[in-house]
Amino acid sequence: MSTDALQQHYKVVIIGSGPAGLTAAIYASRANLQPLVIEGVQPGGQLMTTTDIENFPGFAQGVSGPKMMDEFRAQAKRFGAKMIYGEVTGVALSQTPFEVQIDAEKKVFADVLIVASGASAQYLGLASEEKYKGLGVSACATCDGFFFQGKEVFVVGGGDSAFEEAIFLTKFATKVTLIHRRSQFRASQIMVNRAESNEKITFLLDSVIEEVIGNGSHVTGVRVKNVIDGNESNMKCDGIFIAIGHTPNTKIFEGKLNLDSKGYIITNAKSTATSIPGVFACGDVQDNVYRQAVTAAGTGCMAAIDAERYLENLK
Numbered sequence: 001m002s003t004d005a006l007q008q009h010y011k012v013v014i015i016g017s018g019p020a021g022l023t024a025a026i027y028a029s030r031a032n033l034q035p036l037v038i039e040g041v042q043p044g045g046q047l048m049t050t051t052d053i054e055n056f057p058g059f060a061q062g063v064s065g066p067k068m069m070d071e072f073r074a075q076a077k078r079f080g081a082k083m084i085y086g087e088v089t090g091v092a093l094s095q096t097p098f099e100v101q102i103d104a105e106k107k108v109f110a111d112v113l114i115v116a117s118g119a120s121a122q123y124l125g126l127a128s129e130e131k132y133k134g135l136g137v138s139a140c141a142t143c144d145g146f147f148f149q150g151k152e153v154f155v156v157g158g159g160d161s162a163f164e165e166a167i168f169l170t171k172f173a174t175k176v177t178l179i180h181r182r183s184q185f186r187a188s189q190i191m192v193n194r195a196e197s198n199e200k201i202t203f204l205l206d207s208v209i210e211e212v213i214g215n216g217s218h219v220t221g222v223r224v225k226n227v228i229d230g231n232e233s234n235m236k237c238d239g240i241f242i243a244i245g246h247t248p249n250t251k252i253f254e255g256k257l258n259l260d261s262k263g264y265i266i267t268n269a270k271s272t273a274t275s276i277p278g279v280f281a282c283g284d285v286q287d288n289v290y291r292q293a294v295t296a297a298g299t300g301c302m303a304a305i306d307a308e309r310y311l312e313n314l315k
């Protein structure tokens with residue numbers, strides 16, 4: 001990963017290099033704002049673990065996540081965006097220019113800050129799960145459900161998101177098993193009723209996945225443990241969808257920007273503006289509803305346009 005030389009002051013600094021951050025970089029660069037993109041610990045964001053993307057316009061034959069993000073990055077750099085690999089470890093937003101700390105030893109200042117640091121899907125924490133991410137293990141049914149036509153899948157979770165994922169997956173899969181560690185669900189009763197009335201959905205309660213089983217190239221099953229009696233069994237499946245929540249990457253903004261109860265950055269209606277003038281947020285860091293690459297890119301465009309107009313008004 002190449003790293004551009006740092007200067008001390010930038011008109012626009014963008015935190016994050018997923019679809020939102022890099023789209024913001026493309027638009028800001030074309031507006032001659034010469035943005036700096038701080039790529040984060042996972043350049044390219046969550047799409048770097050996605051093997052096939054078939055729902056992003058412009059890629060008729062589909063594209064891998066890493067390939068698409070390489071295209072985004074090259075396009076942003078073509079128009080003059082600067083990239084640096086590193087993690088933002090602190091920000092000072094009480095006055096302008098804003099101060100941005102990168103890792104332990106670097107610091108830059110920005111007239112405008114665009115936050116596109118995304119959200120991280122919560123996983124089970126199994127080594128076998130990590131091995132098969134993108135090879136049958138997913139955290140997004142909307143993104144990957146199409147690949148499981150005529151197959152059997154598991155959905156892990158007990159909230160509304162898990163039920164939404166399970167119901168959505170019945171469009172493709174022949175059987176959806178919703179596994180939950182408790183006997184009671186957090187999901188709303190209307191979602192539970194919909195799932196219970198769907199003949200493709202079965203429930204496996206008081207149970208957890210202990211191991212993801214595969215043949216090296218894709219998932220073939222799971223080892224399940226009953227938390228009441230401790231019994232374990234192997235069950236066949238072709239995919240596993242983890243729906244136990246997302247965590248927005250906003251820890252460094254706590255007490256500095258207005259966040260909702262789940263930690264997502266609150267933006268003004270029909271805008272990407274935050275509670276601090278000159279700070280804008282886009283992508284999954286402020287969107288806990290859609291969480292799609294195309295919607296993230298759209299808000300990245302909005303953030304760059306909002307930033308450009310803000311700087312024009314300052315003049």
